[in-house]
Amino acid sequence: MQRILITNSANYEGLTMSASIARATIYAKRTRWTDRTKVELALMNPSTKIGERMAKKLFNLTGEQLNKYYLTQVFQGKIAEPKFFNNQDDLIAYVKANAGSVGVVENRGVDGVNVLTNI
Numbered sequence: 798m799q800r801i802l803i804t805n806s807a808n809y810e811g812l813t814m815s816a817s818i819a820r821a822t823i824y825a826k827r828t829r830w831t832d833r834t835k836v837e838l839a840l841m842n843p844s845t846k847i848g849e850r851m852a853k854k855l856f857n858l859t860g861e862q863l864n865k866y867y868l869t870q871v872f873q874g875k876i877a878e879p880k881f882f883n884n885q886d887d888l889i890a891y892v893k894a895n896a897g898s899v900g901v902v903e904n905r906g907v908d909g910v911n912v913l914t915n916i
Contacts, residue, residue, distance in 0.1 A: 838879035838899060839895075840880070840882070841902075842860075842883050845883055845884075848860055850903075851903075855901065
């Protein structure tokens with residue numbers, strides 16, 4: 798199944814990004830949007846089936862390794878702790894409600910968000 802990167806459509810309507818910039822964003826290498834708003838990561842919990850698939854596909858890591866990666870980034874002060882969700886509906890609702898948030902979901906009809914890229 799294809800994965801898409803989404804963000805709050807109210808603030809970033811029409812914004813697109815290359816797959817390489819999208820990956821830099823979810824790898825926590827890009828921490829601010831061009832308007833200086835802080836990027837807030839919203840991801841599926843790596844302990845879920847979807848989260849485990851995403852960890853493997855996007856990062857080539859297990860869910861446990863992905864958790865350790867983000868914990869290291871947080872501990873080093875590079876990023877704020879990502880928000881993890883057990884279902885995509887909650888993740889999408891979070892992205893819709895929070896400016897600057899960006900999430901990765903499996904491709905399906907998603908209303909009210911801006912699709913940045915396929916990854």
